Amino acid sequence: MSRLNVVLALVLVLCALAVIQAQHRARNYFVELERLKKEAHALDEQWGQLQLEQSTWANPARVDTLARTQLGLVAPSPERTHVETSDAETLVSAP
């Protein structure tokens, strides 16, 4: 009887320690989760800023000006355009 009690007491102590350990791990995970959430949030904001930057660079007005002035591009004239359709019979470029 008393031996059983000793065993049970030991088990109880072990369980208590396990609870403490589990609680501790849970807290650590929670802290980690919070950190990652914060990081996700920061990345989200950064993504927004990058999108803003991208669209500022890709602004048609800017691209138009750069293409004309720096790269010297022009819209192709109809004479230099060759139209192809996927259907061979309606191939307008056929002589």
Add this chain to the structure above:
Amino acid sequence: MSYQPRNSRAHQLLKLNLAPWRMVTVGGLLLGGLVLVAGRAFYLQGLHTDYLQGKGDEVANRNLTLPTHRGQVSDRHGQLLAISTPVESLWARPLELRLSTEQHAHLAKVLGMSPQELSKNLTHKTRGEFAVRRPVTPEQAVSIAAMGVPGLYLRREFRRYYPAGEVAAHVVGFTNVDDLGQEGVERAYQSWLVGREGERHILRDRHGNTIRDLAPIKTAQMGGNLALALDLKIQYLAHRELAAAIATHKAKGGSVVVLDAKTGEILALANQPIFNPNNRSNYQPGLMRNRAVIDTFEPGSTVKPFVAAAVLERGLFTPDSVIQTPDNFRVGTKLVRDDHPHPQLTVTEIIQKSSNIGAAKMAMTLTPQQFWEVLHRVGLGEKPGSGFPGETAGLLRDPGTWRPVEQATMAYGYGLSVSLLQMTRAYMAFANDGEVMPLSFLRREPQEITGERVFSPAVAREVRTMMEAVTQEGGTGQSIHVPGYRIAGKTGTAHKVLNGSYASDRYLSSFIGMAPASNPRLIIGVVIDEPSDGVYYGSSVAGPVFAQVMGASLRLLALPPDAPETATRMTRGTPATAAPTVVARIGGGM
């Protein structure tokens, strides 16, 4: 004496002859102290609990506001038109503000203002808090935070940016500093775009880490994103060509609307004059106005195709019926005039040459009710239903009140008023084989919508052919060409009303057209307000804008050319020459 020494000493002590008041005093003091401590403890723990709990909670127990931000607005291909991004702004609490003279000077330098200006800024009369500068740049934020002035702090706020700037300004609109939509789509879809802040009640340890949630999290609801029907590239073209035309013709203003002829989506909508939504320091309400949607004008000749469709639909005429158009045609006492009189014209020629007499004569064969019904069915006198804030219904009076002379003038576009958006949409009746689709500023799938049948497909095509004649030899718009494509359209040149009568020297030039004419995909409406360099005909002022925008847009959409004669001309140059050849692959197989 057998007493133990200790006992005897105690005994001796007891025997000391102490005065009783001393005992009472000491006892009283001790008891008093105890009562005091107990009372204080009771007061703090029982009665006045907030203070200490507050102190504790301040460290450990926190209510957090979960931030949210306004949704993005993008064009149909995902190009950003509006986005909220966090910035720091500088706030002050005047009651706590302690600013030394050097700090004051330093702060003024950081903010780039004179110390006097700063003092003026800081002496607000409010008791609460106010923004000193919103937003501050990240560099300013760092140096302000380093100063650590009590009563001066940075607050994180979301600021709205419009990457497309003025190009899409009138459609997208803008928000005020409190993130409320003031104009345009920002206002129309405010409740969808706005987010809802969330809340969390948490427990923290002394390092500031969150330990656990004390209450269920109310998650923040992010603002919804919007994909507009707008195509930023076409929008840019429309904006560029319109701005160029306004400058060339020294006009007061103007608008361009580009519609998808099949779905009623608004692919582009540009106005002049314009404003920059990112910098509204020079706020002028007049510039913010989306003229294409809000302003009305008398449409002039662009109404005539509806008259033709109405009489064809009733079988009163065929496209080849000949109508006498004498130059002394009167309705009541009013003499109807043509700029270029012809003794007789077919229905097609009336549209092609834009004859007022012919249009009036055709309209007089209808009852007012019948004429009204046609105009009403294509959407005149009714809000076009785009959901845009402040969109106008224009004016189409009740047919019961029409006098014959009014019915005649209405046939060539006077006595009723429309917005450009409304009129361009009405042309969908011709472009879309008789069916008018509801307008949309938002991108949508073709199967989502059902249109309203206005004309039979046969009549719609007949009128489209007439409008094609407008841009051919002998038409009012024969100067308007889009290489490679057949186009159909109608010119309009209307006198403006000034002080209640028509001004002889102020015009609204317009052109509404569609292409490719064999199966239209785009409808473009252009109106130019008061061109003042001597040229004012719709064909020479609004027409070129139409042609430029249409040509470039059709190329952008890679639509197969449908004009055979220009197509052969195109291939005349041998592709094998040294000149670089641009190959546009078009059509199926994708």
